[in-house]
Amino acid sequence: MPRNPTQISAEGKLLRRIERAAWSESRTHDKSGLRLGIGDDAALWKPRPGLETILTTDWFLEGTHFLRKLHPPDSVGWKCLARALSDVAAMGGEPRCFLLSLALPENAEGEWLNQFLAGLRRASRKLSCSLAGGDTTRRNKILINISVAGEVKAGRAVTRSGAKRDDRIFVSGRLGEAELGLKLLRKNGSSRTSHTLLQKHLYPEPRIELGKWLASNDLATAMMDLSDGLSLDLARLCVASCVGANIYSGSLPVASKTLSSKFDAATIKQAGLHGGDDYELLFCVPDRLRARIPRNLFGLRLTEIGQITRRAGIKLVEPSGKATLFGPNGWDPFRK
């Protein structure tokens, strides 16, 4: 008689495959605080004393967030978890465990699922977040939902709403790389996935160490991750904080020309201003603490790109001094 409760049905067999592939190391299991994983009605997890729990959830749907023909399955596995963990990074927290809801067509249960689980396992290990449980069903398109539990010291989480007048605005990394990577992928397919721009689109890295460093050193007044593009996300931060901002167009860390030789300067700039999926951090630092932000940290470039203003509205200031209104133009699934 099988010892595992999930072997009683076809659904159970699938759960068993997921469990084996994605969550095999009891070491990670213990570290994450998981007491009971896949195979019961629910998972049990032990929060650590003095910490608050961060909860977040993200859709990752075939046809909306990825294309089966375009995106390698192991990238889908990596990215569905990485982007959910980016929300934990944006609060200054550390990931602990996640729930995977997966709906699969029959023709995705073989090799596609194996590669998906390999990508998911890689993300789970590298980003220290254990699979706690999930739900599976059959569907004609691949539907993925990831919910994450993370932790942060009580009172230390950085929200979007704390930005103050004169705060300096920073971003990590380079903006627009993922958008340019998507353009390359659309043009050439996934044959050269080692290209840096493609890597950024297919295997984004949530900035967990940076977020944690900013929160634990109390350096950031407001923070969020850049998932829908700078123009839309900065607008959200400003509205949440009841402030405005000036962004210095010349300071924006866009994709390097060497990497983006196939794109003209205007395309690179547009991608930097509006392109989504970068999962870099956008954060505000009080003017007096500005010098404490190094130019490089954890292998990441940190760039000051502007300043918070008391008056609402966001302006893009060119090196010439000319200022134009900088409106939200990022990814919004409900825009008509």
Place this chain on the structure above:
Amino acid sequence: MPRNPTQISAEGKLLRRIERAAWSESRTHDKSGLRLGIGDDAALWKPRPGLETILTTDWFLEGTHFLRKLHPPDSVGWKCLARALSDVAAMGGEPRCFLLSLALPENAEGEWLNQFLAGLRRASRKLSCSLAGGDTTRRNKILINISVAGEVKAGRAVTRSGAKRDDRIFVSGRLGEAELGLKLLRKNGSSRTSHTLLQKHLYPEPRIELGKWLASNDLATAMMDLSDGLSLDLARLCVASCVGANIYSGSLPVASKTLSSKFDAATIKQAGLHGGDDYELLFCVPDRLRARIPRNLFGLRLTEIGQITRRAGIKLVEPSGKATLFGPNGWDPFRK
């Protein structure tokens, strides 16, 4: 300038509607331990000292779990949360907060969404579980995913795997009512939703008080909720516990004949044995503690339906003494 960060985009407006409708009482908010809800990168929640966190997630998809033509939208709102909370009940825990992931077609954003949110709000209040956050996107079918955080005293959660030889097997309520309710709904539509069988299908009530009582009094060795039918779910419990069971066919609390006058005895019995969606609790009690289980508790009938055996396999024992093998025949989305 709007104070709320979600008003910056069309997606933000939708989030704001969800927030207003589903989570308006700060009282519930405080009680649940929520420190930060909708509108930031993630939610913040304060677990209570000495408790473990219960995490669970559930799909609720148009075409798979509900039909838009058949199921009233407020039932979809109620049921998507209620069934996820049933997993918390099955561990002996209390719900705290939940994440809602919602994908909507444009034609469901009006009245359908209003009624859906009304049903969800009713469940959220009645079952004491606050909306913490979520994710929304556009899709041609309605896709729902609910993830829940609950709590239980450390070490007191009841799993599926603790059943021992000679334990008495109990169920709450009556089995098969939801299945018969679905049959009525398919035949007559949702015009008479006040019918008890329809209510059971459309507005199931997770047995949270009962689960908590069993766990806190240390009465149950194993427990799970009946979501996929007794035959499949009992088999899961037995496999998890490495035991078998005898079920006394004559003791099964099936739907009353008065309520089910449109169905013959065989249909009622089959629904009791295999019908899904009841969300009653199935639990095992050591023989010596059997007398401590009352016949009625919290307005619920509790019925002893069988006994755990050392030898694997489940038998259905007729009042005549005749025993037949009782195989899993409940809901399995992956069965071919």
